Amino acid sequence: MTGSARSRAESRAETGPYGPDEVYGRLKAYEGRSAAESGRGRDPVNAPMIRHWCEALGDTSPAYEGPDAIAPPTMLQAWTMGGLSGHAARSDAYDELLALLDDAGCTSVVATDCEQEYLRPLRPGAEITFDAVIESVSDRKTTKLGAGYFVTTRMDVRADGELAGTHRFRILKYRPAKRRPPVTATTRTRGADAPIRPRPVVNRDNAGFWEGVALHRLLIQRCGGCGTLRFPWLPGCGACGSPEWDTVEASGEGTVYSYVVMHHPSFPAFTASGGPGPYAVVLVELAEGVRIISNVVGVPPRAVRIGMPVRLEFQRVDEDLELPVFRALEEAAVAALEGGVDR
CATH class of the missing domain: 3.10.129.10 (Hotdog Thioesterase)
Structure with missing residues (x-):
């Protein structure tokens, strides 16, 4: 031809x-x-x-x-x-x-x-x-x-x-488009390109949050007018409308408020191994009362439960990106694994 x-x-x-x-x-x-x-x-x-x-x-x-x-x-x-x-x-x-x-x-x-x-x-x-x-x-x-x-x-x-x-x-x-075969832990050790985690959007309204992450600090906005805490970061207060604000640092303590285990479609960049498989997306309620979407580490997705106590840590995803994640406390993880079922 x-x-x-x-x-x-x-x-x-x-x-x-x-x-x-x-x-x-x-x-x-x-x-x-x-x-x-x-x-x-x-x-x-x-x-x-x-x-x-x-x-x-x-x-x-x-x-x-x-x-x-x-x-x-x-x-x-x-x-x-x-x-x-x-x-x-x-x-x-x-x-x-x-x-x-x-x-x-x-x-x-x-x-x-x-x-x-x-x-x-x-x-x-x-x-x-x-x-x-x-x-x-x-x-x-x-x-x-x-x-x-x-x-x-x-x-x-x-x-x-x-x-x-x-x-x-x-x-x-x-x-x-035709998809490339997923990258597994085995292919990664052979030098194949690992999947890249999507980059967060950083703009003038949330740049301070990411500056805090770089210093291993989870910063929450506090309204300068009424004192209401808010997350994610916004240019003004939803309670009183004030554009004035400062920040408080989260203690790092929290509980799983809600979660979903993603099975399909498969996004290898979001899994610990970089290969196909389920992963948990969680909504964590911090001790300060605001909530943040993140991942729970240290336990398999099937072990995640509503009410599970977690603690903040920072995880380096690649050489250019570090993210706040939450580690399940040991006692909760053990209890969840003993009584857990696959979801």
């Missing part, structure tokens, strides 16, 4: 019966077409949903309660969701676009980002209606997940007939 013929064959294998240019041309034809028509929110804006939202996010702003309450602006999309049954408003054009991507081998999907614009406050009792349009389809992009196309839809949300906000939602429909 010649080089050009091989290239065409590989292209067909990646895009189905059509070449990349033809697929892109067919996808672009859907730009400007409807994605949803005459949609209607399943419920009017209401106080119970506002309360649930605020409790989940820990938002105690007085603007969201009482007789003059408004809905948090970030709830804009929530009022348009159709639940498990979906929405009858979704258009045939949008379904055709997704089917075309499936035919091109882009059978996996991941939400990438959204943008919202707020034009007026939403108050309890408002009836929500909406329409959506397929705003843009990108050319073929290659990502770590695989090659595919970014599809952006724009939804105009109305309250009692008046435009209240705009919600842009972007997905990537892609063909999953």
Whole structure:
């Protein structure tokens, strides 16, 4: 087979019966077409949903309660969701676009980002209606997940007939990339590249926390206005809104408040051996009252239990990264192993 013929064959294998240019041309034809028509929110804006939202996010702003309450602006999309049954408003054009991507081998999907614009406050009792349009389809992009196309839809949300906000939602429909074989302890000793732990995002709001980690100190923010402790780090207090703060150092004592054992998909970089296998993600409640997501070390994942006492330590993941983790206290670990069952 010649080089050009091989290239065409590989292209067909990646895009189905059509070449990349033809697929892109067919996808672009859907730009400007409807994605949803005459949609209607399943419920009017209401106080119970506002309360649930605020409790989940820990938002105690007085603007969201009482007789003059408004809905948090970030709830804009929530009022348009159709639940498990979906929405009858979704258009045939949008379904055709997704089917075309499936035919091109882009059978996996991941939400990438959204943008919202707020034009007026939403108050309890408002009836929500909406329409959506397929705003843009990108050319073929290659990502770590695989090659595919970014599809952006724009939804105009109305309250009692008046435009209240705009919600842009972007997905990537892609063909999953072929995965490299997992790195095991054996292959690592043979010099194969070990999986790299993902880097934490360090920005101006949390840089002080990571500076503390480098010094083996777990720092918690304390509001300069009301004294409330908060974690993770934020630019302002959720209780009183003050931007002033200082820090206190955690004692390192805590208990497992909740946990989940990850079996699939496998992320070797998160396991102690660097190979495939389950690992526990835990929510630790510190003695100071705040909670932090981390890992428990020193016991197998099946031994982790809610209420297990743990103590802070710092673990070097690689030469560039050190993380706060929690070691199960010996007595708790023994008891958990004796009475534990696999999860």
